Amino acid sequence: MTALETTAFVESLRAHSRQYHDAHPFHVRMNAGLCTPGQLRGWIANRFYYQENIPRKDAAILANCPDVEVRRRWIRRITDHDGAAPGDGGIEAWLRLGEAAGLEREEILDHRHLVPGARFSVDAYVNFARNRPWTEAVASSLTELFAPDLMAERLAAFEKYYQWIDPEGLAYFRARLEQAPRDSEHALEIVTTHCLTEESQGAAIGALSFKCDVLWSLMDAIGQAYPS
Numbered sequence: 702m703t704a705l706e707t708t709a710f711v712e713s714l715r716a717h718s719r720q721y722h723d724a725h726p727f728h729v730r731m732n733a734g735l736c737t738p739g740q741l742r743g744w745i746a747n748r749f750y751y752q753e754n755i756p757r758k759d760a761a762i763l764a765n766c767p768d769v770e771v772r773r774r775w776i777r778r779i780t781d782h783d784g785a786a787p788g789d790g791g792i793e794a795w796l797r798l799g800e801a802a803g804l805e806r807e808e809i810l811d812h813r814h815l816v817p818g819a820r821f822s823v824d825a826y827v828n829f830a831r832n833r834p835w836t837e838a839v840a841s842s843l844t845e846l847f848a849p850d851l852m853a854e855r856l857a858a859f860e861k862y863y864q865w866i867d868p869e870g871l872a873y874f875r876a877r878l879e880q881a882p883r884d885s886e887h888a889l890e891i892v893t894t895h896c897l898t899e900e901s902q903g904a905a906i907g908a909l910s911f912k913c914d915v916l917w918s919l920m921d922a923i924g925q926a927y928p929s
């Protein structure tokens with residue numbers, strides 16, 4: 702076995718869409734309009750822990766990355782989520798989604814609804830970025846290649862089936878529809894230029910597979926806490 706050509710490498714990364722959490726039963730029910738208000742609120746409150754930890758994950762990647770060009774572009778992800786000032790950014794937008802769905806900001810922030818499996822999954826992702834080589838952590842973010850399709854479907858489902866949620870609360874998803882393709886393109890560029898050996902390509906593929914497991918486990922934990 703030798704290293705894959707770029708096209709074949711990208712193909713084997715993209716093939717992980719089959720393991721993506723869009724196929725999770727909880728997401729399937731959500732997008733079919735079958736979630737109750739309580740289930741949607743539970744999902745929003747638990748997913749908030751993911752949102753909160755994404756910039757900490759990205760800061761770990763920055764800390765481990767010796768390449769100034771990469772850092773200069775990657776740092777934008779942190780501002781996208783944290784915002785440049787109070788009231789801006791993805792974390793704030795997610796809190797507004799929660800409020801639009803009838804949750805109090807306080808009950809999202811204090812983690813009272815956060816279930817152990819959701820915490821465990823998200824912590825595993827942050828620890829992976831802290832402890833693994835930075836290129837593997839970048840590869841693990843490549844689930845974002847698959848996110849825009851799911852987000853677009855979710856946006857349409859919310860507008861159609863969950864009209865009790867104020868549509869202004871959906872701004873987070875609209876922003877990600879633009880940010881995710883830009884971010885995943887950068888991540889793919891990094892992975893295809895840095896992972897040129899059979900071993901490093903295998904590690905990148907393994908990292909993406911790990912991340913699919915993180916997202917799936919997160920949804921399992923939420924689905925178990927808010928059963929149908």
Ligand SMILES: O=C(O)c1cc(C(=O)O)c2c(n1)C(=O)C(=O)c1cc(C(=O)O)[nH]c1-2
Pocket residue numbers: 755841842843844845847848851852877916
């Ligand atoms: O709602 C989703 O299905 C979904 C999935 C993912 C993903 O695939 O990792 C991310 C997001 N949302 C998201 O909002 C987000 O900011 C994000 C950052 C990352 C990452 O790994 O750096 N993934 C995702």
